[in-house]
Amino acid sequence: MLDAFDAERRELTLSELARRADMPLSTAHRLLNEFCAWGAVERNDKGLYRIGLRLWELGSLAPRGPGLRETALPFLEDLSLITRENVQLAVREGTEVVFVERIAGSGAVPVLTRVGGRFALTATGVGLVLLAHAPAEVQEDVLGSPIDRYTANTVTDPSRLRRMLADTRSNGFSISDRQVTMDSLSVGAPIRDRHGAVIAAVSLVVRHGSTTAHALAPLVRTSGQAISRALSA
Structure with missing residues (x-):
């Protein structure tokens, strides 16, 4: 009900x-x-x-929700202050992304996500990070099912998505280029627990054409690493 x-x-x-x-x-x-x-x-x-x-x-007692948010929030606020862009924090729940926090920058591009909302793992910056580090059975479940298309740029081909996930693991960050809306670019990075397992992801969402993914990647990766250290401490 x-x-x-x-x-x-x-x-x-x-x-x-x-x-x-x-x-x-x-x-x-x-x-x-x-x-x-x-x-x-x-x-x-x-x-x-x-x-x-x-x-x-x-x-509020859920450790992957507000507990994670409280630890991550100072770093998310720093990233938002530096970039004045959208900053997002998310976790994986089954085969979907759940957004734990979102800070909207002044004048930043509008986004479709909301705190507590769910989204496909295959389209967003945080989703690609979480899917790249998900168990093999989760990846097969997602890639073997119909993949939602949001724009003409949404990647729905499983083979291409597998290559994107491999790049995400190799590079330490993900790129979602106009996959959710045609005016947005998102770069995500993993957040790890003390054992090195990826438990969440952080991302920046900016207006497409305002900068490059590789210019954003160091900022997002640094935030992910800082949050990981804070969680381990």
């Missing part, structure tokens, strides 16, 4: 929730009363239901 809510549907009626959750109206009503009592769901003065603060409080 909680999955019935999303970025486009933040407030729903009882009937809408029952229909989207594919359950009888009476069952939905009983569950919503329980959720409201616990604080997972709230009901406004118009009778619409929305996600409650109790879920946010519980979510």
Whole structure:
């Protein structure tokens, strides 16, 4: 039932929730009363239901979410201050990217991502980093499934994506050139735990044509390494 809510549907009626959750109206009503009592769901003065603060409080305990964000935030802010561009922090959840933090630079190119939002691993700078370092079975699952296309530049050919992932591992950074929107360029770098495993990724998203990926790469890699050291400490 909680999955019935999303970025486009933040407030729903009882009937809408029952229909989207594919359950009888009476069952939905009983569950919503329980959720409201616990604080997972709230009901406004118009009778619409929305996600409650109790879920946010519980979510703040997730180590790969706010815990990672708190450690990384000073370095993300530094990168944003230096570049005045979009800075993003993300983790992998299954075969998708989940964005943990995003700082929008002044005058930076608009992006489609949001904190808490999900995206395909194959298109974004952070996604390519996370996919490049994902277990082999995850890579095969992603590359063996239909690949979403967002622009004419989105790479959907599995063979070409495999080469891009190999380059990402070899170079220490990823490049997503106009794969999500035709006016953006993203460069991502890995964040590692104390054992060297890639647990997250950081990226810069800039307006296409404003600079080159190789000019951004040292900045992004340095931020990824600094966050990795802070997490290990």
